[in-house]
Amino acid sequence: MLFPYKFVEHNICRLNDWIEFLFTEVWCNADEEYSLDLLNGCPDLKKVAEEEAWKEDPSMKPNDYITGPISVIYDLFKTELDGKQRKTLRKKFIKSRNLEKVLFHSKYYDVLENTYIESLSPILAKNLYDFYTNLFDNVLNLTVIKDRNGTLKNHYDAFVKINTAGICPFCGINTIRSYEMAGHEAYDHFLPKEKYATYSINFKNLVPTCHDCNSIHKLRKSPIFDFKVGQNLRAFYPYSQNALDVDIICNVNIKNYKDYGHRHLTINFKGKSRFEQDKINTWTNIYNTETRYKDHLTNESKGKYWLVQMLDELEKQTDRDKEIARLVKNYDRNKFKGDNLLKVPFLKACRTEGLF
Structure with missing residues (x-):
């Protein structure tokens, strides 16, 4: 990476905050019957879940990406994991949120891989994977979310007004389209969601990237682990506050x-x-x-x-x-x-x- 991006605070990032609350304060504390009242600590998420609750009725056709999966995963946390496992997973999840330390392989800051959750419970891992990938692929586009947090295009426009280099920092040769243009560049999952699903909606893991870098060269490669040889890698943090010098x-x-x-x-x-x-x-x-x-x-x-x-x-x-x-x-x-x-x-x- 040739230069870091400046991170842009935007309402769209709130979805990740809501889901982190859900993971640490609801799912990892699953020891009673599930109800929407368990979401009282995050009123915005509760309102979204209430508004989407009607989709639990299969006769209504539209896919339920929020309310139903939240309750299903809650029950899996309760039945598939014991109290010690939930506590350990909660600690690991919290530490894994510091992406800069994770990318540098700092002690105690380990990445949360899909395979780790699979080792605890394959069925829980599958449901979490589906839930998290749908957050980016589908939930961001739901009206109930866009009305509260704005759209990815809204975020992109704000992003390029602050990150004004006009070129992709991953190659330095291709341009990045401006806010004046229709659409936006692809948001690359720096830690690919195929291997690290819980970072799917973390905007510190989402980086606008030119088509060639995203869709031809990087694809699903991990910047912190070479799976072919089983070796850790060190990577630039895309939102580092330190200038890069190459x-x-x-x-x-x-x-x-x-x-x-x-x-x-x-x-x-x-x-x-x-x-x-x-x-x-x-x-x-x-x-x-x-x-x-x-x-x-x-x-x-x-x-x-x-x-x-x-x-x-x-x-x-x-x-x-x-x-x-x-x-x-x-x-x-x-x-x-x-x-x-x-x-x-x-x-x-x-x-x-x-x-x-």
């Missing part, structure tokens, strides 16, 4: 500036410490960053055109030196504006190689 170092072995390919380029990503380097390695692997950057630099309208500009449009070496100095100055001001991110390291490498 140096992109490019080397070239180009003989013909109009005809070169990926094999003629090497790109390295350097952090300021071993821990930062671990995060960078996770980021570049998940988003296939090196290959995508090479593709950018071998594109006729990008990298190859930048070289044409330097060699064909600027005939004098003094003019080329001035242009490089101007680009470096712009890069130092803001490496994420225009084509600075890749153009400057690439052209500097070309100059070092002796292309101009």
Whole structure:
């Protein structure tokens, strides 16, 4: 990740607060008969459950994503888990909410995986998975929720008015559409809901992401665990308050500036410490960053055109030196504006190689 997002407080985030109350104060304390009065500690959630209660009648057709599942899961907590298990799960759930510490694998702050709940009760895990994934896929779009908390588009518009870079922080090359446009970018579940369902509606785990990053490269990969080799990974926290510092170092072995390919380029990503380097390695692997950057630099309208500009449009070496100095100055001001991110390291490498 090249730079962090600023987290935006919005009414839509309240749904996650309501569900956290439900998990910690209702389900994990399940020891009596269920009734809607158990939701008295969260009046907004109780009102929503009451308004949606009519859907419990199967003759009414519409799917019940709230009231029925809440009571079913409550009964499963009561029958499938004993008091000690519920208490342990509650503690684990609370600790797992600190996403920044979870991503850094801080002691006592473990991620809550679907498999952990499955180890306690497969039927409970299945019902929780269905409930949580429906929160994002369906509940956010219910009128009863939108009337209270607004829509995902409302949140997105507020989000991009504060996060104004205009590019995807996971690749730095694709734009993020503005609030003036219809629709919105996809919200990636940074911790994929397929493996970590309880983060499904946590907006600190939801990050607007360009189509390529979300739907082509990251997909359902976990940024904190490599399931293929069974190894923990360190990841950037998308809403960190600390600036990220990634140096992109490019080397070239180009003989013909109009005809070169990926094999003629090497790109390295350097952090300021071993821990930062671990995060960078996770980021570049998940988003296939090196290959995508090479593709950018071998594109006729990008990298190859930048070289044409330097060699064909600027005939004098003094003019080329001035242009490089101007680009470096712009890069130092803001490496994420225009084509600075890749153009400057690439052209500097070309100059070092002796292309101009």
